[in-house]
Amino acid sequence: MNVQVKPRSSVELTKADFVSDQTVRWCPGCGDYAILANIQKLMPELGIPKENIVFVSGIGCSSRFPYYMDTYGLHTLHGRAPAFATGLKVARPDLTVWLVTGDGDGLSIGGNQLLHMLRRNLDVNVLLFNNRIYGLTKGQYSPTSEQGKVTKSTPFGSPDMPLNPMLFALSAGATFIARTFDVDAKGMQGIFKEAVKHKGTSFVEIYQNCNIYNDGTFSPIYERAVREDRILQLKHGEPFIFGKNQNKGIRLNGLKPEVVDLENGFNRDELLRHNQYSSDSTLANLLSNFNYPEFPVPMGVLRQIKNSTYGEIIEKQIHTHLEKHGKGKLTDLLRGTHVWTN
Amino acid sequence: MSSVKAPLQKKSERPHSSFPETELDKASIRFAGDSGDGMQLTGTRFSSTSVLAGNDVISFPDYPAEIRAPAGTLAGISSFDLSFSSSEIYTTADSLEVLVAMNPAALKANIKDLEKGGILIVNSDSFAENDLRKAEYKKNPLESGELNDYRVVQIPITKLTLKAVEETGLSHRDGARCKNFFALGVVKWLFVRPLEQTQEWIQEKFKRPEIAKANELALQAGYNYAITVELFHARYHVPPAVLPSGDYRQITGSQALALGCVAASSRSGLNLLYASYPITPASDILHELAQYKNFGIKTIQAEDEIAAISSSIGSAFGGTLAVTGTSGPGFDLKSEAIGYAVMTELPLVVLNIQRGGPSTGLPTKSEQADLLAAMYGRHGEAPVPVLAAATPGDCFYMVLEAFRLALKYMTPVIVLSDGGLANASEPWKIPDEIQLPDLKPDFHTEQENFSPYQRNQQTLARNWAIPGTPGLEHRLGGLEKDSVTGEISYEPENHERMVFLRDEKIKRIKNDLPPLEIIGPEKNELLVVTWGSVYGPAFSAVEELQVQGHPVSMVHLRHLNPFQKNLAGILKNFEKVLVPEMNLGQLSRLLRAEFLVDTIPFAKVQGRPFLISEIRSRILELLAEK
Numbered sequence: 001m002n003v004q005v006k007p008r009s010s011v012e013l014t015k016a017d018f019v020s021d022q023t024v025r026w027c028p029g030c031g032d033y034a035i036l037a038n039i040q041k042l043m044p045e046l047g048i049p050k051e052n053i054v055f056v057s058g059i060g061c062s063s064r065f066p067y068y069m070d071t072y073g074l075h076t077l078h079g080r081a082p083a084f085a086t087g088l089k090v091a092r093p094d095l096t097v098w099l100v101t102g103d104g105d106g107l108s109i110g111g112n113q114l115l116h117m118l119r120r121n122l123d124v125n126v127l128l129f130n131n132r133i134y135g136l137t138k139g140q141y142s143p144t145s146e147q148g149k150v151t152k153s154t155p156f157g158s159p160d161m162p163l164n165p166m167l168f169a170l171s172a173g174a175t176f177i178a179r180t181f182d183v184d185a186k187g188m189q190g191i192f193k194e195a196v197k198h199k200g201t202s203f204v205e206i207y208q209n210c211n212i213y214n215d216g217t218f219s220p221i222y223e224r225a226v227r228e229d230r231i232l233q234l235k236h237g238e239p240f241i242f243g244k245n246q247n248k249g250i251r252l253n254g255l256k257p258e259v260v261d262l263e264n265g266f267n268r269d270e271l272l273r274h275n276q277y278s279s280d281s282t283l284a285n286l287l288s289n290f291n292y293p294e295f296p297v298p299m300g301v302l303r304q305i306k307n308s309t310y311g312e313i314i315e316k317q318i319h320t321h322l323e324k325h326g327k328g329k330l331t332d333l334l335r336g337t338h339v340w341t342n
Numbered sequence: 343m344s345s346v347k348a349p350l351q352k353k354s355e356r357p358h359s360s361f362p363e364t365e366l367d368k369a370s371i372r373f374a375g376d377s378g379d380g381m382q383l384t385g386t387r388f389s390s391t392s393v394l395a396g397n398d399v400i401s402f403p404d405y406p407a408e409i410r411a412p413a414g415t416l417a418g419i420s421s422f423d424l425s426f427s428s429s430e431i432y433t434t435a436d437s438l439e440v441l442v443a444m445n446p447a448a449l450k451a452n453i454k455d456l457e458k459g460g461i462l463i464v465n466s467d468s469f470a471e472n473d474l475r476k477a478e479y480k481k482n483p484l485e486s487g488e489l490n491d492y493r494v495v496q497i498p499i500t501k502l503t504l505k506a507v508e509e510t511g512l513s514h515r516d517g518a519r520c521k522n523f524f525a526l527g528v529v530k531w532l533f534v535r536p537l538e539q540t541q542e543w544i545q546e547k548f549k550r551p552e553i554a555k556a557n558e559l560a561l562q563a564g565y566n567y568a569i570t571v572e573l574f575h576a577r578y579h580v581p582p583a584v585l586p587s588g589d590y591r592q593i594t595g596s597q598a599l600a601l602g603c604v605a606a607s608s609r610s611g612l613n614l615l616y617a618s619y620p621i622t623p624a625s626d627i628l629h630e631l632a633q634y635k636n637f638g639i640k641t642i643q644a645e646d647e648i649a650a651i652s653s654s655i656g657s658a659f660g661g662t663l664a665v666t667g668t669s670g671p672g673f674d675l676k677s678e679a680i681g682y683a684v685m686t687e688l689p690l691v692v693l694n695i696q697r698g699g700p701s702t703g704l705p706t707k708s709e710q711a712d713l714l715a716a717m718y719g720r721h722g723e724a725p726v727p728v729l730a731a732a733t734p735g736d737c738f739y740m741v742l743e744a745f746r747l748a749l750k751y752m753t754p755v756i757v758l759s760d761g762g763l764a765n766a767s768e769p770w771k772i773p774d775e776i777q778l779p780d781l782k783p784d785f786h787t788e789q790e791n792f793s794p795y796q797r798n799q800q801t802l803a804r805n806w807a808i809p810g811t812p813g814l815e816h817r818l819g820g821l822e823k824d825s826v827t828g829e830i831s832y833e834p835e836n837h838e839r840m841v842f843l844r845d846e847k848i849k850r851i852k853n854d855l856p857p858l859e860i861i862g863p864e865k866n867e868l869l870v871v872t873w874g875s876v877y878g879p880a881f882s883a884v885e886e887l888q889v890q891g892h893p894v895s896m897v898h899l900r901h902l903n904p905f906q907k908n909l910a911g912i913l914k915n916f917e918k919v920l921v922p923e924m925n926l927g928q929l930s931r932l933l934r935a936e937f938l939v940d941t942i943p944f945a946k947v948q949g950r951p952f953l954i955s956e957i958r959s960r961i962l963e964l965l966a967e968k
Binding site for chain 1: 605
């Protein structure tokens, strides 16, 4: 390629390099601002040339994200970002691809596309902004909204049971499943860094507050006053302990997890211990099912396993075939196996 | 047993051969049987032989939609038509000289296409009461006299095949499966074709030695039976055709589409991504391309039609050639994404191998009723160039042309083919690589004043800057763009400007197309206008009528949008314009709208091609009207 410009060393990049010239149009107070700021802060630290980064999104408030990043970006169709990302990543394995979606885009119309991308373990970083509502279209319920949610389209309450993004990803065979939330800058940074390091689909659910159409939906979970009691911070190898005074734990009673008081000399060896890397999905399954109010909501990396990626296998097949047969000759292919001359 | 009517059309007889041989200009034969009877294989083998013997051959397989309908029923009939000739032919003939019917159902479904006096070869072993009932025959047609107009040759094919393959020790069921080779042996003798090529093919194809041996034995047994038992009064010899000199191979439409993609990749220097979802009759394109891993071709079997086209577009964004293929139902699903490619102005080729519709329709039957869908099946003003292949071999050239336009004008391009073309085969003059168009793209790398929506002033195509190019970071999306900066814009005048721009860009392709050729005089009484596979039967009819002195000319369109510039002038020079189509008049409607010409539509929507005679009759009817 005939490059007319001096290549820039990634050492020179700063957060400002990743801020596009577009005025950000999310509503003031939207949780998306914090996520954007943290991603922009992270980019220079990755040591990846700016031109090799692509943000792909679907449709929704979440999906306006690429316009605010000064990288290559593709704002695609509602629910279809995973498919666009698949084509892009297969065609250009050299690129670092991020996928931004929401609870509507990713789990409603896009459920099928997301499912298959996760199943294929495409090497992309997925950020799913879960605000439990349809923001862009002004307030209808989403697949993650609580049953009975009253919205413009469900004035008598939504009839459906919500989908659990962590369980969904786990069932799809996702190799990296994590959750964080929009007001936890440090938490987000940590998760994003781990996501980037992981080879395969890194699926990150971000609890995000839509202050216009579903304000405070996660307050019972992450409001400062109650946060420590309602959230289980996951750390590999550490027992499941939570609470302001670190006085509650989780153990297995037969096959059922239960919350226990750690006062009065409770034997901490009985507690479940986090194993982020377990090849067995049972623990991740249990964690995915921890819902408020019965359990603290897990934040952190629920699961991280190694598996070959879709792109890897495709490249390997090509490589093997090339080694065996050499570069194909068009003339030979056109002639086929049986030629006659007139 | 039956009275023999006039023998097959003959040109000369060879007095000195040990068996009377009649020379024919061309012949048509159909192999018909149960889906499990191997009729496709038999037909393909005979087709191959004919091609090697130098005939021009057109073949047309006819599959049922079910994989295996109940044996012996009318729903399960699979057949293979082929016409072979000592001159150029463009379509299978309207009627058959020979029909091979392996069971009563095959006979019932196909007898009407056999010429009076034609040869009917039946497997008499499969005409038991049970078989007759399944085919809804009240009386045995072999005894009722209803076949008196034909030369019926009854052969106990099953019994004879089992006897022939006895020595291999195969089970009754496996042995009986070789009866298609027996039938092939008989027909090969009838048409003076040697067995060697098929014998070689059998050895290559069947890995289990006892199966290969059995098939060979059956083939030889059929051939010998035909000699020994004096089933026929003569053998028929169709001499080699004089085709333009060069190297040839057989090709189906599916193969041609796949090869076109590989050629495009080679001529552009870019990798190619083909993403599709299996659908009859387009799946074979994916099967072909999936094998070419050392040609810079990547394939994805996507989870659904929408994912397929989305993946292709994603790959185009990345700077590769991008193509997706489907049929009617999938084409509907891709509408939104095609519109997205129009808005983002990314190069993309969409192949629609049309089949009987609407909805699930007739998956294995041919139709051409998606033209208006290709033209208008998107919300908003979303113009897309539309091309259509005329023959199986032409599919190769239409794919190349599609990529040429897609890359030069930064637009999706739709190529229409149909199920008939996909599966039919014909001899194809192998092109010289260096004569294929140069498709190298012009990736933008200049950073100075870069905007992704800056345009080439001649073509109106926008800059193509791909990820990985330093300093040209930009975002594409489906929202309307500012015509200068490329950023999202809701501004009213800008939107109008962009709508006109996108429209004008496609219109300018007109300046880039070769003039349309007229077959026959430029000014005449009647013009036949065709598109797609109607080319074959229409050309055959028109050519014949021209030789007889009728005032008819023909144009065949491969560019449906935009039309070639000289089409307007051409249409004015004819009193009547006939448009035969396998739909209710879609091209007819387009021509009327654009040229204000009172076209005469001629619809056939039976899931099978026009007969030459149907078009001929209609032309003569119109010429007779004053």
